[in-house]
Amino acid sequence: SQTIHQWPATLVQPVGSPLSLECTVEGTSNPNLYWYRQAAGRGLQLLFYSVGIGQISSEVPQNLSASRPQDRQFILSSKKLLLSDSGFYLCAWNPDRGDYGYTFGSGTRLTVV
Amino acid sequence: GNSVTQMEGPVTLSEEAFLTINCTYTATGYPSLFWYVQYPGEGLQLLLKATKADDKGSNKGFEATYRKETTSFHLEKGSVQVSDSAVYFCALHGSSNTGKLIFGQGTTLQVKP
Numbered sequence: 001s002q003t004i005h006q007w008p009a010t011l012v013q014p015v016g017s018p019l020s021l022e023c024t025v026e027g028t029s030n031p032n033l034y035w036y037r038q039a040a041g042r043g044l045q046l047l048f049y050s051v052g053i054g055q056i057s058s059e060v061p062q063n064l065s066a067s068r069p070q071d072r073q074f075i076l077s078s079k080k081l082l083l084s085d086s087g088f089y090l091c092a093w094n095p096d097r098g099d100y101g102y103t104f105g106s107g108t109r110l111t112v113v
Numbered sequence: 114g115n116s117v118t119q120m121e122g123p124v125t126l127s128e129e130a131f132l133t134i135n136c137t138y139t140a141t142g143y144p145s146l147f148w149y150v151q152y153p154g155e156g157l158q159l160l161l162k163a164t165k166a167d168d169k170g171s172n173k174g175f176e177a178t179y180r181k182e183t184t185s186f187h188l189e190k191g192s193v194q195v196s197d198s199a200v201y202f203c204a205l206h207g208s209s210n211t212g213k214l215i216f217g218q219g220t221t222l223q224v225k226p
Contacts, residue, residue, distance in 0.1 A: 006156075032212035032213075034213070042218075042219075043202075043216060043217070043218040043219045044157075044202070044216045044219070046213070049212075049213060051212075090156055090157065092157075094212045095212070096212055099145040099162075099164045099206060100212075101145075101147050101159050101162055101204075101206070101214065102149075102157070102159070102214055103159070104149075104156035104157045104158070105156055106155060106156045107154075107155065107156045109154075
């Protein structure tokens with residue numbers, strides 16, 4: 001069966017520090033991968049998605065970047081965090097079929113102080 | 114473009130009350146429709162889905178019927194429990210998309226004993 005792992009679960013980082021969040025999927029190949037952010041009490045904002053290794057699409061201009069160095073690995077990064085980067089970050093995957101929906105990871109709570 | 118609109122929350126109900134959370138959508142073609150649930154501090158879980166008109170998705174006592182004539186996918190449950198307190202997201206996958214889902218803004222449900 002397929003599983004998705006996301007870590008760390010919580011993170012407190014100072015302003016200006018770098019960020020690396022990792023997401024991996026097991027039990028499938030060539031998944032579509034997604035990074036979402038959820039600000040406190042708000043909805044979901046799609047940040048990046050990837051349909052293959054090295055293929056990254058950015059949905060909004062911001063202080064973050066994403067990479068997909070391996071088929072089932074998706075990394076969210078920042079060189080210098082801002083206070084506004086605080087939020088709940090969610091990774092998700094699906095096969096290349098829209099009617100399948102997403103499977104989400106358990107999320108990372110990032111607080112920038 | 115494709116979009117999803119949910120009723121604003123929070124929705125506050127007493128235990129065993131009837132629940133309806135409204136969801137309407139705008140999309141070309143024949144989208145697939147989903148309801149996700151997010152419990153406090155967790156990622157999103159797929160609750161139910163419907164992939165064609167007049168389909169009824171159901172799970173854990175929740176139901177939603179794909180109504181193409183009214184472009185709606187309202188979530189219902191006959192008798193809510195305190196454990197149903199969560200945020201509920203309606204989403205669609207449009208037929209012209211990649212695997213991306215379009216989410217509504219989420220509706221918070223609070224069930225009081």
